[in-house]
Amino acid sequence: MESIRSFSDIRQLIEGKNASCEDIVLFYLKKIEENRHLNAFLEVFSEESLQRARIIDQKIQQGKAGRLAGMVVGIKDVFCLKDHKIQAASKILEGFVSQFTATALQRLLDEDAIIIGRLNCDEFAMGSSNENSAYGPVLNAADNSRVPGGSSGGSAVAVQAGLCTVALGSDTGGSIRQPAAFCDVVGIKPTYSRVSRYGLLAYASSFDCVGVFSSNIEDNALVLEIMAGADEYDSTVSRSEVPAYSKNLLWNGPAKVAYVKELLDGDGVQEDIKQNLSSSLQMLKEAGHEVIPVSFPLLKYALPTYYILITAESSSNLSRYDGVKYGYRTRDAKGILDMYKKTRTQAFGEEVRRRIMLGTFVLSASYYDAFYTKAQKVRNLIRAEAIKILTEHDFLLMPVTPTTAFKLGEHNKNPLEMYLADLFTVQASVAGIPAISVPNGYDANNLPIGLQIIANYFEEEQLYQFANTYFSRS
Amino acid sequence: MQIDKETLRKIAHLARLEIQPQDEGPMINDLNNILTWVEQLNEVNTEGVEPLTNMSLEENAFREDEVKDHIVREDALKNAPDQDGTYFRVPKFLGNSSS
Numbered sequence: 001m002e003s004i005r006s007f008s009d010i011r012q013l014i015e016g017k018n019a020s021c022e023d024i025v026l027f028y029l030k031k032i033e034e035n036r037h038l039n040a041f042l043e044v045f046s047e048e049s050l051q052r053a054r055i056i057d058q059k060i061q062q063g064k065a066g067r068l069a070g071m072v073v074g075i076k077d078v079f080c081l082k083d084h085k086i087q088a089a090s091k092i093l094e095g096f097v098s099q100f101t102a103t104a105l106q107r108l109l110d111e112d113a114i115i116i117g118r119l120n121c122d123e124f125a126m127g128s129s130n131e132n133s134a135y136g137p138v139l140n141a142a143d144n145s146r147v148p149g150g151s152s153g154g155s156a157v158a159v160q161a162g163l164c165t166v167a168l169g170s171d172t173g174g175s176i177r178q179p180a181a182f183c184d185v186v187g188i189k190p191t192y193s194r195v196s197r198y199g200l201l202a203y204a205s206s207f208d209c210v211g212v213f214s215s216n217i218e219d220n221a222l223v224l225e226i227m228a229g230a231d232e233y234d235s236t237v238s239r240s241e242v243p244a245y246s247k248n249l250l251w252n253g254p255a256k257v258a259y260v261k262e263l264l265d266g267d268g269v270q271e272d273i274k275q276n277l278s279s280s281l282q283m284l285k286e287a288g289h290e291v292i293p294v295s296f297p298l299l300k301y302a303l304p305t306y307y308i309l310i311t312a313e314s315s316s317n318l319s320r321y322d323g324v325k326y327g328y329r330t331r332d333a334k335g336i337l338d339m340y341k342k343t344r345t346q347a348f349g350e351e352v353r354r355r356i357m358l359g360t361f362v363l364s365a366s367y368y369d370a371f372y373t374k375a376q377k378v379r380n381l382i383r384a385e386a387i388k389i390l391t392e393h394d395f396l397l398m399p400v401t402p403t404t405a406f407k408l409g410e411h412n413k414n415p416l417e418m419y420l421a422d423l424f425t426v427q428a429s430v431a432g433i434p435a436i437s438v439p440n441g442y443d444a445n446n447l448p449i450g451l452q453i454i455a456n457y458f459e460e461e462q463l464y465q466f467a468n469t470y471f472s473r474s
Numbered sequence: 475m476q477i478d479k480e481t482l483r484k485i486a487h488l489a490r491l492e493i494q495p496q497d498e499g500p501m502i503n504d505l506n507n508i509l510t511w512v513e514q515l516n517e518v519n520t521e522g523v524e525p526l527t528n529m530s531l532e533e534n535a536f537r538e539d540e541v542k543d544h545i546v547r548e549d550a551l552k553n554a555p556d557q558d559g560t561y562f563r564v565p566k567f568l569g570n571s572s573s
């Protein structure tokens with residue numbers, strides 16, 4: 001086995017009796033070992049995944065194997081897997097062991113996927129470069145001096161470097177799409193509420209989405225269709241039916257494709273990325289689609305809206321980490337209040353503390369209306385504007401990122417500078433609509449460029465079809 | 475809006491965080507930069523606009539109220555930094571006036 005890029009490679013090997021699941025896992029374990037310097041994995045479940053592979057090999061022989069038999073999955077360190085550690089790359093969850101399994105993971109396990117390990121990320125998924133992990137940054141496999149993006153940096157790199165077949169991530173404001181673009185892989189953020197959040201560590205609950213990294217559209221579609229749908233453990237999850245995304249991946253007929261004219265005219269976006277988008281629009285025009293410039297005046301307000309709301313929600317969600325029931329507790333406390341404060345101050349990283357402070361401020365009585373309520377109102381307007389565009393058009397095409405992957409240490413001195421990395425991904429998060437990042441070429445330095453395709457609520461099927469038909473490398 | 479030292483200390487207390495004296499300046503600076511930047515939302519006219527408070531389109535997800543097995547006590551205590559087999563243990567707080 002020289003290389004495995006996709007699940008169909010694995011299926012061919014298994015069906016042709018050229019490899020067993022155990023061979024596949026051994027292949028990936030070797031690749032993980034060879035790529036330790038990338039720091040993508042926080043923990044590798046070596047023995048356990050081999051054991052599980054042998055059980056699945058027996059099932060295959062008996063003709064009883066599930067739809068994901070042979071698929072090897074890496075999970076961002078924010079998903080609960082029973083009897084396994086989960087830390088969100090934070091010291092505050094040191095030693096914590098999950099007591100149940102996330103619904104999204106359980107559904108993959110039920111179809112005989114093999115989970116190979118926990119992947120590095122920004123602490124509590126807060127960051128755009130994976131430099132906020134308590135366990136060190138992840139390196140971009142395309143250029144080790146550059147970041148993989150964040151917060152799901154480990155997931156993106158694990159797929160980029162071929163360390164697993166697919167990886168799970170979470171996307172709150174771009175945490176799947178931005179690293180997917182930096183690392184030349186496919187990443188989807190589905191519609192808010194499409195996948196159960198049960199067992200996903202909470203960051204900003206009105207934004208958090210479970211999504212998938214893969215090397216191609218087909219694998220992405222298959223994994224999402226298995227994970228998505230009603231779940232009695234999450235009352236917010238959508239109960240609407242989940243289409244079999246992977247069954248029909250071809251787009252037919254002319255589409256109405258919108259793009260935001262100001263983005264191509266204005267500054268602040270790397271020239272290579274603008275050209276990349278322009279040539280994609282040209283290609284679609286030549287393929288017979290209607291390509292239409294639209295105006296999105298509220299676009300620039302999405303990022304500040306996002307930062308007010310997510311800091312507020314995270315300050316509330318992260319209040320549970322107090323050193324009482326689980327995780328890290330300080331050793332030198334005088335009384336309980338001191339214990340809370342020292343525990344949280346010692347174990348949360350700088351960016352997490354900054355966001356908790358900001359969130360506590362915007363939720364405090366005197367400023368609640370001026371900041372928090374105001375942002376909720378603007379969110380309503382941004383959502384309405386996005387939905388209007390996507391009601392009149394099939395898709396909205398945008399860059400994923402203003403630049404290609406930046407250098408380690410380039411933006412981590414000034415938090416605002418780092419926040420701008422999410423400039424083009426937060427709109428879909430603020431509106432709750434689905435968006436996919438697909439690999440779409442390289443810049444002058446040979447660094448990957450992603451393209452973002454956004455659709456209306458619950459139109460993942462259309463996204464996959466369009467992306468697969470026009471932006472697939474295979 | 476500008477955060478000063480007094481506001482910073484108040485917020486840190488509410489957030490159950492400690493800011494070391496040497497970190498107060500940089501934290502105030504970061505927070506004020508971010509707040510100044512988010513204040514651009516004031517340019518947007520939101521008169522008569524309802525705040526968006528629920529992103530899920532689902533309403534009233536009912537289920538039967540059934541008795542099920544929940545986590546047993548030993549498991550619930552397993553992740554605790556300090557416990558006595560029945561309860562979580564915390565430092566003494568009765569009679570502590572600082573809270």
